[in-house]
Amino acid sequence: MDFEIDALHAKQTWTVVDRPLADVPVIGSKWFYVLKMLLDGTIERFKARVVALGYMQEFGIDYHETFAPVTKMSSVRTLLAVAAQQNWPLLQMDVKNAFLHGDLEEVIYMEKPPGYDVGRHNQVCRLHRSLYGLKQASRAWFDKFHNTLQHFGFRESLNDPSLFTRSTSQGIVLLLLYVDDMVITGSDTAGSQRLKRGLQDSFSIKDLGYLSYFLGLVITRTSDGILLNQQKYIQDLLVDHQFEDCKPVSTSMELNLHLRRDSGTRFLDGEQYRSIVGSLIYLFATRPDISYAVQVVSQYMSSPCVDHLATVHRILCYLHGTKDVGIFFPRRDTTTLRAYSDYDFAGCPDTRRSTSGWCVQFGDAYISWRCKKKDKVSKSSTKAEYRAMSKVTSELEWIRRLLHYMGVHCSVPMDLSVDNTSVIRNAVNPVLHDRTKHIEIHVHYVRDLVWDGTLRLHYIRTEDQVVDLLTTSFTTSRHWYLSSKLMLGNRHQFGGGC
Incomplete structure (x- = not known):
């Protein structure tokens, strides 16, 4: 607590x-008390933090704008894939007491922290810095950091405001x-070191060396590329729910399992169910192989049944046997950008809504994927496919612009592979009739990109469609075949040590 007060005084908070x-x-x-842990699970330090009770603030009086951008996980994976491909060094830094660097525009008074006896009894603290807990704290910090990087000659990406670049x-x-937390990389290693020194002069910075652990992701660099996994996160999850000694299973979901809203006896402890499923969702960052199973069980958060819980437990057993599995970004210099799209038409037994799945591949690295049950019923398989194609095409365009900002110019046309010849014909040819009028926007969006040479559609055989893994369950052999196609594996499969 004394260290925290000293830091607050040093920043003239x-x-x-x-x-x-x-x-x-x-x-x-x-x-507020925090226990900081190291990657190996040992205690790094105990931390105490003074927090303002921001819920007592009033809009227009002591706060106005509160929005601050947060980077997407797709941006993190894209940056790491580019660094792996180009063999760029990855550096990591952490800003100590980051929010205390932000400047406040409003006049805010705060009660003295409990146990802080400076001054008279009837005195309070007038804040000058964006203390943790204030509604505008994250925005004030981001504005300060953004202005500092602009002063260094960096500019922010229009596609992800948390990504900054400078050409030298x-x-x-x-x-x-x-x-x-920040990651620094690029082809100009001397420029990266100058940036580090500039940031250390501007903020209280902890230099964490080469990137190895970021946002719960374990980053392992091998001679052949970069492996991302969440082994520590999975181990902690298993321990928290007493599954560290469970018997592993070979797939994340039983073959041909069709859960319904009323699948068996009602499970009373909905809070436990929601806690596990919520934790599983974060594993989407590196584990597309569990996306479909988690998407299914997440539909029953409000009133889970025993069968739903049994499926959740199976996912935990699958993770127990695959803790070290992650997504691999190979070191291969290629700038092709392609995507795969598929759907499970009317697959939900309760609503008959379709589930779509898609993924985006940069070179040989899969950097973005999604599995989602549609919010409306599709009247035909063509409509379901077009909706999925439209979504992944938007993602392709966004990633292409993001890569361009990183200095990577992807070749066009970009390829989109689907296993439905009907939608390919409709997208390539100027055909609209009563059966497709209701999906005109999706059709025209994809078709415009095809006609201007930005997008090229390919037919792919169903047995080769990697994104099937995101739309249904499979046998063990099929499950692992598709997983390997998605570059999922452990460090022993992808080139050994760091």
Whole structure:
């Protein structure tokens, strides 16, 4: 606690003043305690933090704008895939007490933290810095960081405001920010070091060396590329729910299992169910092989049944046997961008809504994927396919612009592979009739990109459609065949040690 108070004083976070008039709001404060862990599960340090009770703030009086951008996981994977492909070094830094660097525009008074006895009894703290807990704290910090990088000659990406870049005579320098954690990479290694020194002069920075652990992702660099997995996260999840000694299974979901809303006896502890499923969702970052199973069980969060819980437990057993499995980004210099799209038509037994799945591949690296049950019933398989194609085409365009900003110019046309010849004919030819009028927007969007040479459609045999893994369950052999096609595996399969 003394370290926290010293840090607050060093940043001149507040001034102790007399309590303002009765009509001026004074928000509360509290202590918040955090246990910081290392990658191996040992304790790094105990941390105490003073937090403002932001829920007591009033809009228009002591806060206005609150939005601050947060990078997408697709951006993280794309950056790492480019770094693997180009063999760029990956550096990691952490900003100490990041929010305390933000400047406040509003006048805010806060009660003194419990146990802080500086000043008289009737005095309060007038804040000068964006203390943790304030509604505008994250925005104030991001604005400060953004302005600092602009001063260094960096510009932000229009596709992801948390990504900054600077082109130099020696190449390019990239920085990706996630709140107070940052990754620095690029072809200009001297420029990366200059950026590090500039940031250390501007903020209280902890240099974490080469990137190895970021946002719960374990990053392992091998001679052949970069492997991302969430082994520590999975182990913690299994321990939290007493599944660390369970018997592993070979697939994430039983073959031909069709859960319904009323599948068996009602499970009373809905909070436990929601806790497990919520934790599983974060594993989508590196584990597309569980996307379909988790998408299915997440439909029953409000009133889970025993059968739903049994499926959740099976996912945990599958993860127990595949803790070290992750997504691999190979070191191969190719700039092709392609996507795969598929659907499970009317697959939900309760609503007959379709489930779509798609993935985007940069070179040999899969950098984006999605599995989602549609919010409306599709009247035909063509409509379901077009909706999925339209979504993945938007993602392709977004990633192409993001890569361009990173200095990677993808060749066009980009390829989209589907296993439905009917939708390919409709997209390539100017045909619209009563059966397709209701999907005109999706059709025209895809067709425009085909006609201008940006997109090229391919037919792929169903047995070769990798994205099937995101739309249904399979036998063990089929499941692992598709997983290997998606570059899923462990470090022993992808080139050994760091």
